Amino acid sequence: MALLLPQLPNGPCYGVLAEFANPADLYRACERVRDEGFTRWDAHTPFPVHGLEKAMGLRRSPLPWIVLVTGLTGAALGFGLQWWVHASAYPLVISGKPYLAWPAFIPITFELGVLFAALGAVVGMLGINRLPMHHHPLFRSKVFERVTDDAFFISIESWDPRFDPSATRTLLQSLGARHVDLLES
Amino acid sequence: MAHTEAELLDNPVAGRPALILRSPDFHAITEAVAEPVEGPAPLGWWLFFLPSLALLGLLGIAVSWLFWEGIGIWGLNVPVGWAWDITNFVFWVGIGHAGTLISAILFLFRQKWRTSINRSAEAMTIFAVMCAMLFPGIHVGRVWVAYWMFPIPNQMGMWPNFRSPLLWDVFAVSVYGTVSALFWYVGLIPDLATMRDRAKTPTRRFVYGLFALGWRGSVRQWHHYESAYLVLAALATPLVLSVHSVVSMDFAVSLLPGWHTTIFPPYFVAGAIFSGFAMVLTLMVICRTAFGLEHIITLRHFDYMAKIMLVTGSMVGFAYATEFFTSWYSGNPYEFFTFMNRALGPYAWAYWIMISCNVISPQIFWFRKARTSIPILFVLSIVINIGMWFERFVIIVTSLHRDFLPSAWGYFTPTVWDVSCLLGSFGLFFTMFCLFVRFLPMVATAEVKTVLPQADPHGPHGRGRDAPDRRVSVPASGGPAPAAEGAS
Numbered sequence: 028m029a030l031l032l033p034q035l036p037n038g039p040c041y042g043v044l045a046e047f048a049n050p051a052d053l054y055r056a057c058e059r060v061r062d063e064g065f066t067r068w069d070a071h072t073p074f075p076v077h078g079l080e081k082a083m084g085l086r087r088s089p090l091p092w093i094v095l096v097t098g099l100t101g102a103a104l105g106f107g108l109q110w111w112v113h114a115s116a117y118p119l120v121i122s123g124k125p126y127l128a129w130p131a132f133i134p135i136t137f138e139l140g141v142l143f144a145a146l147g148a149v150v151g152m153l154g155i156n157r158l159p160m161h162h163h164p165l166f167r168s169k170v171f172e173r174v175t176d177d178a179f180f181i182s183i184e185s186w187d188p189r190f191d192p193s194a195t196r197t198l199l200q201s202l203g204a205r206h207v208d209l210l211e212s
Numbered sequence: 213m214a215h216t217e218a219e220l221l222d223n224p225v226a227g228r229p230a231l232i233l234r235s236p237d238f239h240a241i242t243e244a245v246a247e248p249v250e251g252p253a254p255l256g257w258w259l260f261f262l263p264s265l266a267l268l269g270l271l272g273i274a275v276s277w278l279f280w281e282g283i284g285i286w287g288l289n290v291p292v293g294w295a296w297d298i299t300n301f302v303f304w305v306g307i308g309h310a311g312t313l314i315s316a317i318l319f320l321f322r323q324k325w326r327t328s329i330n331r332s333a334e335a336m337t338i339f340a341v342m343c344a345m346l347f348p349g350i351h352v353g354r355v356w357v358a359y360w361m362f363p364i365p366n367q368m369g370m371w372p373n374f375r376s377p378l379l380w381d382v383f384a385v386s387v388y389g390t391v392s393a394l395f396w397y398v399g400l401i402p403d404l405a406t407m408r409d410r411a412k413t414p415t416r417r418f419v420y421g422l423f424a425l426g427w428r429g430s431v432r433q434w435h436h437y438e439s440a441y442l443v444l445a446a447l448a449t450p451l452v453l454s455v456h457s458v459v460s461m462d463f464a465v466s467l468l469p470g471w472h473t474t475i476f477p478p479y480f481v482a483g484a485i486f487s488g489f490a491m492v493l494t495l496m497v498i499c500r501t502a503f504g505l506e507h508i509i510t511l512r513h514f515d516y517m518a519k520i521m522l523v524t525g526s527m528v529g530f531a532y533a534t535e536f537f538t539s540w541y542s543g544n545p546y547e548f549f550t551f552m553n554r555a556l557g558p559y560a561w562a563y564w565i566m567i568s569c570n571v572i573s574p575q576i577f578w579f580r581k582a583r584t585s586i587p588i589l590f591v592l593s594i595v596i597n598i599g600m601w602f603e604r605f606v607i608i609v610t611s612l613h614r615d616f617l618p619s620a621w622g623y624f625t626p627t628v629w630d631v632s633c634l635l636g637s638f639g640l641f642f643t644m645f646c647l648f649v650r651f652l653p654m655v656a657t658a659e660v661k662t663v664l665p666q667a668d669p670h671g672p673h674g675r676g677r678d679a680p681d682r683r684v685s686v687p688a689s690g691g692p693a694p695a696a697e698g699a700s
Contacts, residue, residue, distance in 0.1 A: 085435050
C-alpha cells in the first residue's frame with residue numbers, strides 16, 4: 028500500500044508555483060531550472076507538451092520493461108494452464124487432437140499475454156506515478172485548477188537542496204513567470 | 213458553414229490546413245467539449261435517449277422470456293441452429309473494431325486527425341462489445357451453466373476444451389473488451405481531471421475527482437502516461453486483428469461448405485473495420501451537429517473515414533469474388549453448390565442486398581463530393597451497416613440451410629423474439645452512447661489540444677527553437693506580422 032500513500036517530506040512550506048503563458052515559455056524555463064541543478068521540481072501542463080521531458084532532463088520511462096515482464100508472465104500462465112488441463116488435470120481426446128496440441132493453444136496464450144501486459148501497463152503507470160493520490164498540496168492553489176484547462180506551471184519543492192524561498196522566486200520571475208506563489212505544506 | 217470545401221481538405225499545393233477550425237485557444241476547446249456534459253440536455257438528446265431506453269426494455273423482456281422458455285422462441289430449426297443470435301454477435305464485435313483502429317492503429321501511424329474522434333469511437337467499441345458479449349451468453353440455452361465456458365475449478369472436476377475455436381472466442385472477446393475499457397479509461401484520466409476542476413457542484417467534483425485519481429498534469433506523470441498509452445496502442449493493434457480472426461475461426465475451423473475457408477480471418481477483419489467506420493460516421497454526424505462540434509469534427513475527418521470505407525469495402529468485395537472463384541476452382545461440388553445457392557437460391561435476396569450495400573454503394577466514395585456531403589455520408593453509413601449485418605446473415609444461414617442431404621434442408625424465418633433481440637441490442641448500444649455523451653467528455657480534450665499549432669513549444673510549422681517569434685498568435689491591434697516569415 029505504500030505506493031498509494033502520498034510521500035511528501037515535512038518542510039516549512041510545500042514550495043513555489045509559477046505560471047507561464049504558453050508552452051514555449053514553459054519549455055525555456057524548464058531548461059533553465061534543469062540547468063540550475065534543481066531535482067525536486069515538476070512542470071504541469073494540460074496536455075503532453077512535445078519534448079518537455081527532455082527539457083526537464085527526465086530519463087526514459089521504465090514502464091515498457093514492466094509490461095514485458097507481465098506480458099510474458101501472462102503468456103506463460105496461459106500456455107501452462109492449457110497444457111496442465113489437457114495433459115494432466117482432465118486428459119480427454121477430442122477430435123483426435125493430441126493432449127499437448129500446442130498450435131491450438133496459441134490463440135489463448137496470445138490473448139492472456141496481451142491481457143496481462145495491458146494490466147501491467149495500467150497498474151504500472153499508476154504505481155510509478157503514485158496514483159491515485161486524491162490529496163496534494165498543489166490542489167490548495169486556486170490558480171492551479173486551470174492546469175487541466177489552459178495553464179502551464181512549474182513547481183519547485185521546498186525540500187530541494189537548492190531551494191531558497193526568495194532566490195527561487197526571483198529565478199522563476201526572471202524566466203518570464205506570470206505570478207509566483209508560495210504554497211503552504 | 214463559413215469554410216469552403218477547398219479550405220477544409222488537403223491541398224497538395226497550399227499544404228495542409230489546421231486540423232481544428234476557427235483557430236480556438238486551449239480554453240475554447242475545453243469549453244466546447246465540456247458544454248454537452250455541463251449544460252442542460254438538449255431536446256434532441258431526450259428524443260434519442262427515451263426510444264433507446266424503450267428498446268433496452270424490450271431487450272429485457274425478450275431475454276427474460278428466452279431464459280424462461282428456451283431458445284425455441286427464436287426461429288431456429290434443425291439445419292439452421294445458428295441464425296440471428298450469432299449474426300448479431302459477429303455484427304456487434306465487428307462494429308467495435310473501428311474504435312480500436314482509430315485509437316490504436318492510427319495512433320501508431322501518427323495520424324493526428326484521430327484525436328477529434330478517438331474518444332467517442334472507443335466508447336462505441338466498448339458498447340458494441342457489450343452488445344456482442346450478450347449473444348453468445350444467451351444463445352447457449354441453459355444460461356445458468358454459462359460459467360462452464362470459463363476455466364473455473366468446479367465440483368465436477370471438469371475443464372473447458374481449450375483446443376476449440378469457440379473457447380478461443382470467449383477469451384478473445386473478453387480480453388478485447390477488458391483491454392478496450394482500460395485503454396479508454398487511461399485516455400479519460402486527464403479529461404476527468406478537467407471535469408473535476410471545472411465542477412460547480414460538490415457531487416460532480418467528488419465523482420469526477422474520484423475517477424480522475426488525483427491527476428495533476430505533472431510532466432513527470434505525463435512522461436509515464438504517454439509511455440503507457442503507446443504500449444496500450446501497441447498491444448491493442450495485434451489484439452484487434454486477432455479478435456475478428458478468432459471469431460472467423462468459429463466458422464473456418466468447421467468442415468461446413470461456405471465456412472471452411474482460409475480467407476476468413478483477413479476478410480472478417482476488413483469487414484469489421486468497414487462496418488465499424490460506418491457506425492462511427494452515423495454517430496459523429498449526429499453528435500457534431502447536436503453538440504456544436506463542427507469545428508473539431510470536420511468534413512476532413514469524414515473525408516478520411518470515407519476513404520477508409522472505400523478501401524475496406526472494396527477489400528470485402530474482393531473477398532466475395534475470391535470465395536466464389538475458389539469454390540469453382542476447388543472442384544468441390546458441395547462448395548460450388550453452396551456459393552451458387554447463395555447467389556441464386558432461396559436466400560438470393562439477402563445475398564444481393566449484401567452485394568449492393570457493401571460492394572456497389574461505397575464506390576460512390578471515389579468522388580470527393582460524396583465524401584464531403586453530410587447527407588450522402590449519413591445515408592451510406594446506415595446502408596453499409598445494413599449490408600454488413602446481411603453479410604453475417606448470409607455467411608451463417610445460407611451455409612447451414614442446405615445440409616449435405618436434401619432430406620435435411622430447411623429455411624429460417626425469424627420470429628418476433630429474433631427481431632426483439634436485434635432491436636433490443638440497438639437499444640442497449642444507443643442507451644449507453646447517450647449516457648456517455650451526457651456524462652463524459654466525448655472528445656479527448658487533452659489530445660486535441662496537442663494538435664493545435666500553439667501547442668508546439670518550438671513554434672508553428674517547424675521553425676525551430678531559434679525562430680524570432682515562436683508564438684502563433686498574431687499581435688493584436690494590427691501590429692506587424694511575426695517576423696518569422698522573413699527570417700526563416
